[in-house]
Amino acid sequence: MEKLNIEAYCGGLFQTNGFLVQYGEKNWLFDAPEGVADWLTEKELTADGLVLTHQHHDHVIGAGALVEKFACPVWAHSEPSENLTMAKRLEQMIGMPCELDDYAVDHLLEGESKLSLDGLDLEVLHVPGHSPDSLCFRIDGAPILIGGDVLFQSGIGRTDFPHGDHDLLISGIKEKIWPLPDATQVLPGHGGPTTIGTEKATNPFLQ
Numbered sequence: 062m063e064k065l066n067i068e069a070y071c072g073g074l075f076q077t078n079g080f081l082v083q084y085g086e087k088n089w090l091f092d093a094p095e096g097v098a099d100w101l102t103e104k105e106l107t108a109d110g111l112v113l114t115h116q117h118h119d120h121v122i123g124a125g126a127l128v129e130k131f132a133c134p135v136w137a138h139s140e141p142s143e144n145l146t147m148a149k150r151l152e153q154m155i156g157m158p159c160e161l162d163d164y165a166v167d168h169l170l171e172g173e174s175k176l177s178l179d180g181l182d183l184e185v186l187h188v189p190g191h192s193p194d195s196l197c198f199r200i201d202g203a204p205i206l207i208g209g210d211v212l213f214q215s216g217i218g219r220t221d222f223p224h225g226d227h228d229l230l231i232s233g234i235k236e237k238i239w240p241l242p243d244a245t246q247v248l249p250g251h252g253g254p255t256t257i258g259t260e261k262a263t264n265p266f267l268q
Contacts, residue, residue, distance in 0.1 A: 063180065065203055069248070072096040077119040078250050080207055081106070082200075084181040090133075091198065091207045092250065093123035098130045110178060113137040114209025114250060115192040116145040118161065125162020134167040136176065138187065138194035141166060145194055147222060170196060186237045190230020191218025197238065204242060206257070210250040212238060214259075217266045218250075234267060 066083040073095035080091040081101070087109045090097065101108055108131040111124060116137060128135065143149060146161060170176065171194075176183040182201035188211045189195050195218070198207040210218035212234055220227040243258025260267065 065181075065200070067205070067248070070094065070097050070100050072100070073119050073122060075119040076251060078248070078252075079120075079123075080248055082181065082207075085179065087179050087181070089178050089181060090127065092120045092209070093127050094119060095122045097123040098126040101127075102130070107131050108133045111135045112176070112178075112198065113166075114197070114207065114211075115195045116141055117192055117210070118146050120209070120250060121146060121164065122161060124164040128164050129162070135164060136168045136170055137166045138170050138196050139166070140169070144224065145192060188230070188233035188237055190220055190226045190228075190233055192222070193224050199241065199245070204245045206238070206241065206245050206247050208238075208247045208249045212247055212255075212260060212264075213249045213252050214255040215264055216252075217264070231267065 063085045068081045070079045077094035079094045079097045082089045082091060088106050089110050089112060090108045091112045092114055093111055108127055110133050111127055113121060139145060170185055173185050176185050184199040186197040188197055191210045195209055195211055197209060197211055217230060220230055238257060239261060241257050243256065245257045247255050247257060
């Protein structure tokens with residue numbers, strides 16, 4: 062495969078990770094935390110597309126600015142909605158406005174198992190439970206999974222939100238993530254990277 066380079070960006074109140082995946086001459090961004098458009102501008106880079114692991118507020122707060130600045134298309138499981146962003150619920154939780162700039166999803170991934178971005182081939186894994194639209198993306202030809210808020214170092218995504226389902230998340234991880242090679246590196250939506258083998262052996266939620 063062509064040269065693959067991945068850089069992490071972390072921003073916003075909840076220290077949310079976004080991942081810049083550079084493949085060939087293209088720059089693909091996975092998730093849009095607060096400030097990510099300015100980060101790309103400082104690096105003198107553009108975004109050729111935005112792929113969303115899910116649409117909780119902290120993962121899409123930078124989507125509107127990113128699309129406005131770079132006119133890039135957006136991929137996601139579902140159309141945007143308050144049910145998915147939960148912006149109003151977040152306002153109630155933290156007691157401050159949680160506004161979102163408008164963005165549109167150009168390419169829906171519901172029911173899709175593959176995504177090809179100009180030669181960057183991805184396996185699409187729908188693993189709901191944290192959010193109904195949660196997706197993980199395995200990069201073909203590299204032992205890397207962009208995992209969103211499904212699986213963390215010694216943790217899993219919260220399931221105490223509306224539409225959360227703990228049992229569904231656990232079963233989805235075991236059925237769809239565990240079959241991947243143990244050496245697969247997981248790049249999560251919060252915190253540092255881990256591997257599938259490490260989480261199989263040590264994650265207290267999955268024993």
